[in-house]
Amino acid sequence: MADSDAGKKGTGEVMIGGPFSHQEIGASLLPREGQNLTQIERDKLWRIFQQIGYFWDDLHSSAKDSANLKSTWLEFIEAKTTCEPTYVAEYSNAASVVDELIELYGEKKAFALLFQNNGIPKNPPRPPLTRLEHAKKYVVDEFIRVNVVASGFKSFGGKNYSGYLGGSRYNLKPRVRVE
Amino acid sequence: MKQEYEYVIVGSGVAGSTVAKRLLEHNRSASILILEAGPQVEAKIRRFWWDYVVHANGVEHKAYDFTCDQPGESTSSGNTRFLVEGSRVMMYGGSTVHWGGWCLRFKPEDFKLLSNTGDGGDWPISYEDLDPYYYQAEDHLSVCGDIDESWNKLMRKPNTPYPRPPFWWTAPDEEMIKAFKKNNIEPGKMPVARYRKCMTTGTCKYCPLGSRFSGQLVLDELLADRRNLNFKVIGSAPATQVLVDSKKRITGVEYLDLTTGETKQVFGGTVVVCSGTYESPKLLMLSRNQYWDNGIGNDHDLLGRYLVSHSMLKVRGQLDQNKERWFAEYDFPSLMSRTYDTEEYQKKNKIFLFKNRALPDIDLAGLMIAGLSRKEIDKQLTASRQQELQAFMEEKGDKDNRITLANGKNRFGLPKMKAHFDRTPDAQKNGDNWLKLMEKVVADMGYKVIKSEIQDPGGHHSTGTCRMGRNPEEGVTDADLRVFGTDNLYVCSNAVFPSGAAVNPTLTLTALAFRLGDHLAKNRP
Numbered sequence: 001m002a003d004s005d006a007g008k009k010g011t012g013e014v015m016i017g018g019p020f021s022h023q024e025i026g027a028s029l030l031p032r033e034g035q036n037l038t039q040i041e042r043d044k045l046w047r048i049f050q051q052i053g054y055f056w057d058d059l060h061s062s063a064k065d066s067a068n069l070k071s072t073w074l075e076f077i078e079a080k081t082t083c084e085p086t087y088v089a090e091y092s093n094a095a096s097v098v099d100e101l102i103e104l105y106g107e108k109k110a111f112a113l114l115f116q117n118n119g120i121p122k123n124p125p126r127p128p129l130t131r132l133e134h135a136k137k138y139v140v141d142e143f144i145r146v147n148v149v150a151s152g153f154k155s156f157g158g159k160n161y162s163g164y165l166g167g168s169r170y171n172l173k174p175r176v177r178v179e
Numbered sequence: 180m181k182q183e184y185e186y187v188i189v190g191s192g193v194a195g196s197t198v199a200k201r202l203l204e205h206n207r208s209a210s211i212l213i214l215e216a217g218p219q220v221e222a223k224i225r226r227f228w229w230d231y232v233v234h235a236n237g238v239e240h241k242a243y244d245f246t247c248d249q250p251g252e253s254t255s256s257g258n259t260r261f262l263v264e265g266s267r268v269m270m271y272g273g274s275t276v277h278w279g280g281w282c283l284r285f286k287p288e289d290f291k292l293l294s295n296t297g298d299g300g301d302w303p304i305s306y307e308d309l310d311p312y313y314y315q316a317e318d319h320l321s322v323c324g325d326i327d328e329s330w331n332k333l334m335r336k337p338n339t340p341y342p343r344p345p346f347w348w349t350a351p352d353e354e355m356i357k358a359f360k361k362n363n364i365e366p367g368k369m370p371v372a373r374y375r376k377c378m379t380t381g382t383c384k385y386c387p388l389g390s391r392f393s394g395q396l397v398l399d400e401l402l403a404d405r406r407n408l409n410f411k412v413i414g415s416a417p418a419t420q421v422l423v424d425s426k427k428r429i430t431g432v433e434y435l436d437l438t439t440g441e442t443k444q445v446f447g448g449t450v451v452v453c454s455g456t457y458e459s460p461k462l463l464m465l466s467r468n469q470y471w472d473n474g475i476g477n478d479h480d481l482l483g484r485y486l487v488s489h490s491m492l493k494v495r496g497q498l499d500q501n502k503e504r505w506f507a508e509y510d511f512p513s514l515m516s517r518t519y520d521t522e523e524y525q526k527k528n529k530i531f532l533f534k535n536r537a538l539p540d541i542d543l544a545g546l547m548i549a550g551l552s553r554k555e556i557d558k559q560l561t562a563s564r565q566q567e568l569q570a571f572m573e574e575k576g577d578k579d580n581r582i583t584l585a586n587g588k589n590r591f592g593l594p595k596m597k598a599h600f601d602r603t604p605d606a607q608k609n610g611d612n613w614l615k616l617m618e619k620v621v622a623d624m625g626y627k628v629i630k631s632e633i634q635d636p637g638g639h640h641s642t643g644t645c646r647m648g649r650n651p652e653e654g655v656t657d658a659d660l661r662v663f664g665t666d667n668l669y670v671c672s673n674a675v676f677p678s679g680a681a682v683n684p685t686l687t688l689t690a691l692a693f694r695l696g697d698h699l700a701k702n703r704p
Contacts, residue, residue: 056553076229083226116550141548142233148544149232156543156560157504 015119017132020100025134027127030089037081037088044095049073049143051111058152069150076146087138094139097131114140184212184409186699187432187447189418189462191215192273193685194671194692195453196397197319201696203407206703210409212445213398214434216417216458216591217246217270222395245590246270247277248638252589253457253596257580259635261488261598266638267455269591271414272395274455275685278639279511280372280392282322283531283682284313284334288522292575292678296526299575300485300677303649303658306334312690318342320392320689324370330517343373351505352514355534355566358623362616364518369533371511372685416443417592418462421450421668426470429668435592449699451669453692456486456641457582459674461594463645463655463662464584476645476655476662476670483583485576485643486600487679488636492530492570492610494617495538496626501564505539512536519570519613520681528572528609531681532617535567566626568617572610573681574636576643577601600636607633640684642676660695671695 015022053059053066061068080087101110120133128137186202188195191213202209246268253263268277287306292299317324323343326335345368348356356366372392401407415437422431422444431446452459460482464474474482515533524530546556585595602610610633618628648654651663656675662668671692673684680687 052547056547056556058553075225079226079229083224115547116552118550122549144547145233145544146229148547153543156506156556158506158508 013119013121015121015130015132016101016105016113016117017097018100018104021097021130021132021135023131024129025093025131027129029085029087029138030093030134032086032088035088035092037077037091041092041095042077044098045077045091045139045143046070046073048094048098048111048140049147052115052140052144052147053152055111055115056147056152058147058155060151060154066147069147072150073143073146080142090134090138093131094135097135182212182445184210184411184445184447185703186211186449186451187445188213188451188453189432190273190453190455190458190672191271191394191398191412191414192453192455193275193392193394193397194688195273195451196394196401197316197689197692198451198453198671198696198699199410200319200397200401201693202700203401203404203410205696205700207406208408211411212447213412214416214418214432214445215271215412215414216454216593217268217414219271219412219414220246222272222276222393249590251595253598254585255598255600257600259490259600259602261486261600261638262635263457263596263598263638266641267457271412272393272398275392275394278685279683280320281512281683282317282320282324282370282372282686283517285309285680285682285687286330286334286517286520286522288525289678289680292525295522296575298577299487300643300646300648300654302677303647303654309687309690309694310334312693313686314339315693316686316689319693320372320686322370322686323368323373325368328367328517329365330367330520341370345369346371346513348513349508350503351507351539351564351566352534354624355514355568355620358620359516361623362620364516364532364620367515367517369512369515415591418452418454419465419592421452421462421466421475422446423466423468423470423475426664427666429475429665437592448704449667449669451671451695451699453671455672456644456674457596457638458593459670459672460582460644460655461584461596463670465594475668476664478664479652481646481648481655483644484578484581485646485677486580486582486598486641487574487576487643487676488638488641489571489679489681490574490602490606490610490636491634492572492613492617493535493567493630493632493634494569494614494621494628495535495565495567495630496621496624497563497565497629498624498626499563501539501561504560505564506543506560507537507540517682519616525573527612528574528606529681530570530572530613532568532570535569538567539564565629566621566624567630568620570613570617571640571681571683572606572613572633573679574602574606576646576678577603580643582644598638602636640673640679642673642679642684645670645672645674646677647675648677659698660691669695669699 050066128134195213199211247265248263255261267274290302290306293301322341323345324341325345326340359366416434418432418434420433424430429450433444436443463476464482466475512533520529520531541560580600583597585597587595614631618631621628645655647656656662656670660669660671673688
């Protein structure tokens with residue numbers, strides 16, 4: 001398939017991806033059609049989450065990967081796929097979008113484009129109308145927040161991210177920067 | 180079938196649940212019914228918490244906001260807008276499901292506002308009367324704090340630490356602490372209700388982890404305790420009037436069953452109205468009958484009057500660097516001061532100072548979502564920062580500041596209301612003077628002042644409207660919280676406060692609830 005010139009015009013920018021990513025599907029959360037998340041899809045989603053840590057270099061573990069966040073991330077995925085409104089269809093969509101992007105651009109470039117130069121119209125912002133926009137809003141953007149809250153903030157200098165402080169039973173020593 | 184209870188409590192917030200808890204501690208078989216206007220909403224839902232987290236701290240998603248006051252459910256008049264929207268939660272557990280958890284004692288002078296200043300009201304009880312109950316309230320709410328602060332030495336007995344150690348000051352607090360000291364302001368650590376069992380109620384705007392006290396959990400525990408055979412809570416049951424069979428004798432409460440639309444009655448030996456500063460007087464106003472032309476307890480036209488809340492002062496400064504890479508690490512304040520919360524400043528609308536909980540701050544995830552590179556985010560993070568000094572200013576009770584019933588009902592079947600509030604020229608002048616002091620502190624931090632303002636009073640800390648008094652001409656309830664002219668009707672709410680002080684009211688309300696529980700148990704028929 002051709003490179004990013006297969007993109008779709010937004011407001012002057014070229015949206016990355018191919019026909020699947022550009023397919024218009026409406027702004028609402030995609031309905032679950034009875035499907036469940038497969039392990040293959042879960043693995044693909046985990047790869048998105050890992051790439052966020054690599055791309056912004058905000059990994060906190062000595063291994064410099066996101067493995068220490070996996071239980072947190074899995075709990076997040078569990079909450080988003082077992083309670084209403086379910087994200088199962090959104091997750092399935094995002095896995096397929098990323099498949100197409102990797103096929104088009106190769107893994108490293110695909111994620112760099114998805115995270116930074118995706119061509120999704122920003123000015124003015126609009127609701128997510130295509131499969132690519134759904135993947136960015138409902139999956140990538142939420143994974144970024146999970147990444148930052150779970151530990152990404154530490155690489156920027158913090159010890160506790162705003163609002164995410166353990167309860168009293170965990171507070172055996174100061175959890176914030178003090179003098 | 181006629182339903183009878185020893186005690187009928189209207190409202191399931193911290194006041195109602197504390198009164199019930201204390202009564203049950205005295206007598207496990209006491210029959211108690213709590214009527215709650217709002218619904219019982221499931222708590223500790225991990226999905227709600229995650230949605231809160233990933234939607235930028237509730238910018239898009241705010242769990243359970245439907246239980247808060249909505250636009251159009253109250254109106255405001257007077258020279259200062261009185262903000263009610265979003266100020267309380269109407270549900271099982273009440274507003275402690277959705278609060279900041281700041282727990283400060285009122286000071287001895289707060290009980291003598293009228294005597295000391297000629298304005299507002301005096302309490303018919305003293306600080307010393309409430310002192311033992313403050314300790315119990317701190318224990319119940321699991322409050323953290325530092326006993327070494329000078330004001331604590333005036334209020335607490337020696338060697339009586341808070342139940343929990345204080346939260347530490349954060350690194351960004353330090354530069355404000357230095358400016359405090361330069362201005363002879365003593366820094367202190369904010370006492371907060373750190374409830375060990377609260378995990379993710381999901382409703383608190385700035386504690387999604389939910390490590391604060393929540394009234395829901397007290398109710399859950401009381402209901403789960405098999406010894407409490409006769410304790411019951413009915414939700415979606417707004418009280419519509421208090422029932423009587425004579426001027427003095429209260430027989431029960433009428434309520435609307437929102438699930439069926441039926442009007443129902445329950446009967447009780449004692450009725451305790453724990454419905455907050457707005458609903459408590461409204462319920463009594465609605466309770467007109469052959470004995471009480473203007474509503475129960477309103478023979479002297481005092482219901483709804485002396486409405487008070489804090490006006491918030493804010494001074495924000497900006498510094499054109501942030502090489503320390505500071506951003507808010509708690510999402511609640513850790514630095515505060517009561518230096519100007521003293522009798523000496525009572526005439527000048529004394530203030531309680533604290534640092535803005537959310538500054539300096541940066542939305543790291545938001546910048547990543549916007550597609551900024553790591554280098555660009557680091558540049559933004561280190562380019563500048565803002566800090567803000569805030570204060571609650573005591574407003575003194577004025578008889579004409581009041582709430583009244585309005586036409587129409589809200590979503591919970593309760594009447595809408597009007598709030599009238601005039602800030603006096605003196606209070607305005609004093610507020611302006613306090614701002615100058617606060618501006619100096621911010622300037623002494625080396626910051627450029629970019630904002631300095633007095634905000635309108637908010638409904639979060641509203642008090643008055645059924646205030647205590649020494650006699651029926653002065654107050655709606657007596658020192659024991661019993662409505663004057665009745666034998667068995669009590670109000671336990673911020674509504675009974677004759678003054679609002681400069682600090683948050685919940686700890687004092689909890690202390691009053693324990694005291695009332697003891698009083699009722701001791702005087703059990």
